[in-house]
Structures are given as structure tokens and as C-alpha cells.
Amino acid sequence: MTVESVDRRPIGRIAPALLEDWLRDRYFELPIDISSSGVQDYSVGQLRDILGITARDLDEVQFRDSPSVGCLPLRQAIADRFGDGGPETVMVTHGSTEALFLALAALVSPGDEIVVLQPVYHSLHAIAETLGARLRVWRLDPEDGFTPDLDRFRDLLNERTKAVLVNFPHNPTGTTLSAAAYEEFLDLIARHDCHLLWDGAFTELVYDGPPLPDPRERLERAVSVGTLSKAYGLPGMRVGWCMAPAGLLTTMVKVRDYVSIATSPLAEFLATAVLRDGDRIAGRRLRQAAANREVLRAWALEDPEHIDLPVPLGGVSAFPAVRGVADVREICGDLEAHGVLVVPGFCFGYPDRMRIGFGGPPGVLRAGLRAISEVVGGPAGGAG
Structure with missing residues (x-):
């Protein structure tokens, strides 16, 4: 530990x-x-061909500001594909990185204990550290093929844990939780008064079974983050999202007012079309x-x-x-x-x-x- x-x-x-x-x-x-x-x-041409997007469709997009949480059609498409169908808990962001930054800024105060993975993508530890969190490191051991050890994770949780911040399937190792381990993982978090920040950037990129279900199906205090950058081959679109408790989204919007205001209506239009036909893309x-x-x-x-x-x-x-x-x-x-x-x-x-x-x-x-x-x-x- x-x-x-x-x-x-x-x-x-x-x-x-x-x-x-x-x-x-x-x-x-x-x-x-x-x-x-x-x-x-x-x-862009490949997307237009696959999805049937015409030049007229693009010409009709107006470059006015989008709502602070993203346009309703895209939020609905995200909720339909990944959530419970309710767009009110969805926020559209500039990639998943902005979603993580806003969620952590809304949640973390100096001295809070945050469980993070090692190794891990930099956004999944450095932001919390800079905000003054005490990091409790869940190490993925190369001697075990980086398989997540839930006994090691259990030992990191206590009454001071503010949040658990993880990424499965994992970058850079490609490891993930089995269906049974995932259920045990969620049970462990449910026993503590903490949030789960779940980076699901690679949720749909699995090979030996179905994707893990979104943790918000089980945990009210979960924040689930996604993006079009990884599984969809659209990193330059810079569209991500999070699904989170409504109260937390309110605070995230307040922070966003000082950072990026909103996302592009053109990117939102294309992202909506992509997610409405996500299986093909x-x-x-x-x-x-x-x-x-x-x-x-x-x-x-x-x-x-x-x-x-x-x-x-x-x-x-x-x-x-x-x-x-x-x-x-x-x-x-x-x-x-x-x-x-x-x-x-x-x-x-x-x-x-x-x-x-x-x-x-x-x-x-x-x-x-x-x-x-x-x-x-x-x-x-x-x-x-």
C-alpha cells in the first residue's frame, strides 16, 4: 500500500x-x-458515407453556443446507449479529460483520500494530487500480469475515502475486471460513503465477453466518463461525456464557466449521429x-x-x-x-x-x- x-x-x-x-x-x-x-x-468523408450525412445537413448547423451541459439530442443519445435513458444526468465535455477534470474539481478538497491506480494515465492521478488529495495507490502488479487484486483494493478503503478513481479496461496494460470481480468491486465501494469515478473510455473495446455494465446501474454516487476518442476513432472531434448525480453536475457547470463554457455545435451534431448508430462505427x-x-x-x-x-x-x-x-x-x-x-x-x-x-x-x-x-x-x- x-x-x-x-x-x-x-x-x-x-x-x-x-x-x-x-x-x-x-x-x-x-x-x-x-x-x-x-x-x-x-x-469526415467516411463518417458521412457510413451515416448518410449530407452537405445540406452540415450547412444547417449554426455556430451558436451550445447549452452548458451539451445539446439535448446528444445527451439523449449518450443516455440511450450507455445510461438509463435519462439525459438529465448527462454532461457533454471536451473529451473525457475535461469530464475528469471538472468532476475532480467539484469533488476533491485538500486532504481527501482518493484511491488511484498504478500504472495509469496521468489525468487519473495528477489532477487529484494537485487539488491536494492524499493518494492511496492500488498497484497493478506486473508479476500477476497486472490483474487487479481486490484484496489489495479492499485494504485501501476506509472511512476517510472520498473517491475511487479507476480505468477499466485499463490504459496502458489492457487489463480489466471479470464480471464477478466487477460485482465484488462495486460491493466494496457501496459499503463506503465515497464516490466512484469510472473512466470507461475503453468500455466497448473488449474481446472475450460483453462489456461491463455502467456502474451507475448499481451506485448512485458513481460518475461514469466516456469518449469518442478511443473505441470510435474520433479523437479529433474532442467529444466526451460524463453521467453523474444531478447535484454534482451543477457544480461541474460552475467550474466549466471558467474553463470552456460549452462544446462545439458542429462536433455535437456529428457525435449525435455517431452514437445513434454506434454499433456500425x-x-x-x-x-x-x-x-x-x-x-x-x-x-x-x-x-x-x-x-x-x-x-x-x-x-x-x-x-x-x-x-x-x-x-x-x-x-x-x-x-x-x-x-x-x-x-x-x-x-x-x-x-x-x-x-x-x-x-x-x-x-x-x-x-x-x-x-x-x-x-x-x-x-x-x-x-x-
Whole structure:
């Protein structure tokens, strides 16, 4: 068990987002991207063709401000697909990152105890830390393939716990909770007077069973966050959302008035069309990701001498270790010379690992894996 305590600090002194620092320029320069945690991007033209959106439809969108919580058609589409059909508990945000920021700003006071995961995406610990929370760390152990240990989680909860902040399926490892473990997880939280902040960015990206149901079906104090950036291949649309208790949404809107005011009506129009026909948009990319996962698995099995891969159960990112290498940054630099982008594990606190994204075009994944094999000395035909 790890407990970290910090004083509240000016928001400008938030910890650097190491992942974003690494990707900031490389993402736009390197042609073989196997770093990303989302599926292959769609173009506007592809969306229009699939969904039957006409130029006239787009011409009729007016660039006036949207409501503070998002337009009603999009909130209804989110509620219909992920919630209980009630749009009054839905807020549309600039990606899931804004939803997390607003929810934490509304919930956290200095000294509050917040349970967070390790390793984890930076927004899922740094915001709470900057707001003055005492972080109680639920470590996912690489020796167990990063499988969530509920006994370890149980020991972190107490009467001072203000919130539990988790991400399943998980970024960067792809681990998740089984259906039985999920029920036990929710039962443990229900016994405590705390909120659950559930980052469900990868909810629909699962391979061996149905997605986990939204926690708000069981927990009134749950805040459920989602996005079009990961499973839907629309990161540039910058549309996310949260479903939360009405009182909490009121406070989140108050904070938002100082940050972003509202979301774009054009983005909301497109997002509404996407979610009304979500199976067609997300389904295509899920099938591609599932096939890519098998390519990734076969590649790792070909070279157990160098690659230790916990097979992802969800999402489209894997977090393999390179055996015998304490810090993979030099390897990542060598891969750049091949035009290949991956994320070194130090961005998540595990320098011997790298994040590999497998949601993109199959040919790009195969080319990237071949380059890794060449650099680390694995089979020359890997992922061929």
C-alpha cells in the first residue's frame, strides 16, 4: 500500500504529463504509429458515407453556443446507449479529460483520500494530487500480469475515502475486471460513503465477453466518463461525456464557466449521429482491433526470449517488457530511426516496458512490430 500526501498547489504547477511530452512532436513526425491507445481514425468523408450525412445537413448547423451541459439530442443519445435513458444526468465535455477534470474539481478538497491506480494515465492521478488529495495507490502488479487484486483494493478503503478513481479496461496494460470481480468491486465501494469515478473510455473495446455494465446501474454516487476518442476513432472531434448525480453536475457547470463554457455545435451534431448508430462505427474498429490483437499475441509468442507480453483483455494498448532491459528509452530512440513511434514505459512509471498501440491499420502494426524485433534482436520474420 502506498499513500502520497501533498499540499494543494497552483494548477499551473501540476505534474508534467510525461506521455503528452513524449508524443507532442513525435506523433506528427513519425509515419509508423504504434503508440496510440485508440483505434484507427475515421475521416469526415467516411463518417458521412457510413451515416448518410449530407452537405445540406452540415450547412444547417449554426455556430451558436451550445447549452452548458451539451445539446439535448446528444445527451439523449449518450443516455440511450450507455445510461438509463435519462439525459438529465448527462454532461457533454471536451473529451473525457475535461469530464475528469471538472468532476475532480467539484469533488476533491485538500486532504481527501482518493484511491488511484498504478500504472495509469496521468489525468487519473495528477489532477487529484494537485487539488491536494492524499493518494492511496492500488498497484497493478506486473508479476500477476497486472490483474487487479481486490484484496489489495479492499485494504485501501476506509472511512476517510472520498473517491475511487479507476480505468477499466485499463490504459496502458489492457487489463480489466471479470464480471464477478466487477460485482465484488462495486460491493466494496457501496459499503463506503465515497464516490466512484469510472473512466470507461475503453468500455466497448473488449474481446472475450460483453462489456461491463455502467456502474451507475448499481451506485448512485458513481460518475461514469466516456469518449469518442478511443473505441470510435474520433479523437479529433474532442467529444466526451460524463453521467453523474444531478447535484454534482451543477457544480461541474460552475467550474466549466471558467474553463470552456460549452462544446462545439458542429462536433455535437456529428457525435449525435455517431452514437445513434454506434454499433456500425465502433463495431468496424473493434473487429479490426481483435484481429490485430492476435497478430500482437503471435509476435510476442515468437520471441519469448526478449518480449514479455501480458495479453490485453480490452482496449487497444499493450504494455510488454523487454527482458533484460532496465529502461527502453534507447530502444524507442532506435525505433524512431525506423520511423516507428511507441511510448517508453517511464511515462507510466515502468521504464522496462513500452506501450504498443494495436488499434491502427494492420499493415502499420506489422511494420512496427517487425522494427521492434529488429531492434531488440528477435526473429527477423516477426509479425510478417
